[in-house]
Amino acid sequence: MKQVIVIRNDLKLGKGKIAVQVAHASLSSAEICKKNHPSIYREWLEEGQKKIVLKIENKEKLLELYERIKEEIPAVLIRDAGMTQVPPGTVTCMGIGPWKDEEIDRYTGELKLL
């Protein structure tokens, strides 16, 4: 099991801002998984809660990926409150899973590590 966070690479966020967005996505996606698939969540936690951060070109590609993946795998889009660096409501990233590695890879296999 793993959790994948996909973050927009076009926003040029600072490393602290990136970390907050990724943590937000991680927690939100984990909450959904815990509620709807508790055994997957537990297994992921026990395995050490593996997380991978990938980057994606822009908002359009992120939304397109979200629309495809959410049919099959728990996923959540994160919008920033926009106090700093980006306007309020900006979509910054997506949390996916935790879910089975190979099923996530079918959607994200071509994306590069942040």
Add this chain to the structure above:
Amino acid sequence: MKQVIVIRNDLKLGKGKIAVQVAHASLSSAEICKKNHPSIYREWLEEGQKKIVLKIENKEKLLELYERIKEEIPAVLIRDAGMTQVPPGTVTCMGIGPWKDEEIDRYTGELKLL
């Protein structure tokens, strides 16, 4: 309510690695809070799960802060599995809370944003 993640600034981690460590700390600390202080956890979530990432000089300062803060506020140290960038078991960061802003600030008020 807010959650604070304090990360070592001496490890010179890449931004993806930082994001993973911060997310790990965020989730682990949130789990502890949810279990032991569910009303604080819920309030924090409903307020938008505010998270702040601060930096600290080195491991010694991080451990010293952890020892002081854990007496009063839920906090958790994060060790990296060490597949890349750092040796296995390296302490990378600490998750604090969610907890009351001003009580966390008493411990972390002098640290700078990452």
